Amino acid sequence: MEKLSVPTLAREEMLDLTAALRDAVRSHGWNDGILTVFSPHTTCGLTVNEGFDPDVPRDMLAFFKSRIPQDWGFRHAEGNSDAHIKASLMGSSVQLIVEGGEIQLGTWQAVWFLEADGPRRRQLWLKWIGA
Template identity: 45%
Template sequence: MMKTFSVNTNHHDQMVDITQEIANWIKEQGVKDGAVIVSSMHTTAGITVNENADPDVKTDMLRRWDEIFPWEDQRDKHMEGNTAAHMKTSYVGHAQTLIIENGELVLGTWQGIYFCEFDGPRRRKVSLKLLK
């Protein structure tokens, strides 16, 4: 089973919590045990699992990625000027595989699944694939 859904971003760099949408879809499918692959369909947006309790974590992460991969680097040759977004996506990764047990996503107490926008704002796509 596969599903693709849209994520609308409002900022150039943004982390959007998509945990509940994924958990709801898993319940709708009636899957008890297996895994789900969560994949960004873009080269300038990734997927990560991280803390969802304190919003400052997202702010700090986005700032740190900007420090590692600055947007303005005169040495970049990519004509679109978004090499930093490509680098961030390669660093974060475009996909995550998560365990499903007893019909529930297996996540830690403070964990959430995030769509990471690095070249927005845009309308993006995320694909989910169930493995049973």
């Protein structure tokens, strides 16, 4: 298992991880197989979505904030229940097909990391299964 460090700068943000994951695949010489990317954090999520238009991640964050506000009156003592819900809706992992040493994504797709309780230094776990 490999680990990828992800520093975040705001309480809520979405970071495009596509280039970092492509670099990891190339640097390890992974050719054909499946790359699983997993977040071991209960207030972070992962997804594959549009990577071309910067309004897409902004819209996603705005939607989450409007539907799941931090000050809704949750009972969880840490004050970050909204972050747990957002991360659960997003999911904690993605699986990516790698062929010919390249991550296979659609024309407009990117791999996104959701930080919902930052800023922090996060880690993602990368597990390679070669074909």
